[in-house]
Amino acid sequence: MLSLADVEAARDRIADVVRHTPLEYSYAFSEMTDADVHLKLETFQRTGAFKLRGATNRIATLSDAERDAGVVTASAGNHAQGVALAATRAGVDSKIVMPEHAPISKVEATARYGGQTVLHGADYDDAQAKAHEIERAEGRTYVHAFDDERVMAGQGTIGLEIVEDCPDVETVVVPVGGGGLISGIATAVKARNPDVRVIGVQAEGAASLPQSLTAGEIQELDSVNTIADGIATRKVGETPFAVIRERVDEVVTVPDEEIAVALTYLLERSKTLVEGAGAVPMAALLFERFDYDEDETIVPALCGGNIDTNQLTTVLVRGLVETGRYLKIRTVLRDRPGALEDLVEIISDQRANIYAIQHDRTSRDVAMNEADVEIDIETRGHDHIDELLAALRAAGYDVEVLA
Structure with missing residues (x-):
C-alpha cells in the first residue's frame, strides 16, 4: 500500500x-x-x-521505451492539463481524451500545454474507454488520473x-x-x-x-x-x-x-x-x-x-438565488400608461434593486389588454424576498417566482 x-x-x-x-x-x-x-x-x-503533481511524478518514472512511445490519458480537464504540461516539459508526446462536453477553457488550455486533444463520450468513463483504445493501438503508456500509486x-x-x-x-x-x-x-x-x-x-x-x-x-x-x-x-x-x-x-x-x-x-x-x-x-x-x-x-x-x-x-x-441575493419574478399588468411605473415604485419602496425588465405586450399567454412582465431583482436575503413578495401581493399583483 x-x-x-x-x-x-x-x-x-x-x-x-x-x-x-x-x-x-x-x-x-x-x-x-x-x-x-x-x-x-x-x-x-x-x-x-493539483493534478500536475501526480502527472509529473508518474511521467518522471517512465522507462526510456515508455518515453519514446508517448503517453495517453483520459480526463475531464485538470488531469489533462497536468499530463500535457508534465509530458511537454519531459519531452514526451502526449495524447489526451476528454469528454465531448468538457469545459472549453480546459480543452484549450490542454492544447496550449502541448497535449493532442481528442473529444469523445459523455463523461470521464467514456473518455477513458477511448483512451485505452489508443493505448492498445499506438503502444502508448496510459497515465491514469487516480488509480495509480505514483x-x-x-x-x-x-x-x-x-x-x-x-x-x-x-x-x-x-x-x-x-x-x-x-x-x-x-x-x-x-x-x-x-x-x-x-x-x-x-x-x-x-x-x-x-x-x-x-x-x-x-x-x-x-x-x-x-x-x-x-x-x-x-x-x-x-x-x-x-x-x-x-x-x-x-x-x-x-x-x-x-x-x-x-x-x-x-x-x-x-x-x-x-x-x-x-x-x-x-x-x-x-x-x-x-x-x-x-x-x-x-x-x-x-x-x-x-x-x-x-x-x-x-x-x-x-x-x-440560494442565498436570497437574486430574485426573478413574473406578473401580468394592465396595458395602460403608468402600470409599469406603479410596479417599479413598490419594488423601489422595498429597497430592492432592479437588474432588468422584460415587458411583453404581444405574449399569447396574456389577454390583449395586458402585458407580461419579468423582472430580475437584487435582494438582501430571504427575509427581504419575503417582505418584497408580501408587499407586491398586498398591492394586488399575482406574482410568480421564477428564480
Whole structure:
C-alpha cells in the first residue's frame, strides 16, 4: 500500500515543476463557522489544479521505451492539463481524451500545454474507454488520473505541505472523485500525525464512495450529474479505495446548490476563484455536513480553479438565488400608461434593486389588454424576498417566482 516514503520521494521528483502552494488563514470563514479555518490554495498551482503533481511524478518514472512511445490519458480537464504540461516539459508526446462536453477553457488550455486533444463520450468513463483504445493501438503508456500509486503519491505532497505549514491542523477536508487525491493526502497526513481527521466529500450527483464503503466493495454509478465536473466519476479506483478504507475517517456528500453557495462565498469573501470540485470541501464545512468543534483547526483543500466562464456565470447566479441575493419574478399588468411605473415604485419602496425588465405586450399567454412582465431583482436575503413578495401581493399583483 502507498507509503509516506512514496510521497516523500514524489516530492523530490516534482520539485522543479510543481509549486508549494499557499495555506492561508481565513478570517471570514472562521467567523462564519466558529472554527479556525485555513484554506489550502491549490488553485494557485501551475495549470490551476493539483493534478500536475501526480502527472509529473508518474511521467518522471517512465522507462526510456515508455518515453519514446508517448503517453495517453483520459480526463475531464485538470488531469489533462497536468499530463500535457508534465509530458511537454519531459519531452514526451502526449495524447489526451476528454469528454465531448468538457469545459472549453480546459480543452484549450490542454492544447496550449502541448497535449493532442481528442473529444469523445459523455463523461470521464467514456473518455477513458477511448483512451485505452489508443493505448492498445499506438503502444502508448496510459497515465491514469487516480488509480495509480505514483499518481497518488504525487497528489499526496499536498498533505505534506498542509501538516508542515499548519502543524496544529486537526481536520483536513478533501474532494473525492476517483480517490487519488484523498488517498495520497490521507497517507501523508496520517503518517505525520495519526490524530488528524481526514474527511472526504463527494457531490451528491456523483457519490459512489459512501455506498462502496457500506458494501465493502466498489460500487459503480450508472451516470453522474453535477456542476463539480472535476470529480464527476462513476466509481473510485481500486488502489485508492483500499487506502481510503484504511486511512479516511469519514465521507460525506453535498448537493450542487450548496456547492454553488460555497463557490459564491469563496469568490465574494476570500477573493478566491474555484471550480465546482474545488468548492466541495468548503460546502461541506459551511453546511455542517460533518461534525466539528468550536475553534477546531480545519483545512479545506481547494484543489482546482479551472472553471469555464460560461459555467461560472450560471453557478454564481444559482449561488445568489440560494442565498436570497437574486430574485426573478413574473406578473401580468394592465396595458395602460403608468402600470409599469406603479410596479417599479413598490419594488423601489422595498429597497430592492432592479437588474432588468422584460415587458411583453404581444405574449399569447396574456389577454390583449395586458402585458407580461419579468423582472430580475437584487435582494438582501430571504427575509427581504419575503417582505418584497408580501408587499407586491398586498398591492394586488399575482406574482410568480421564477428564480
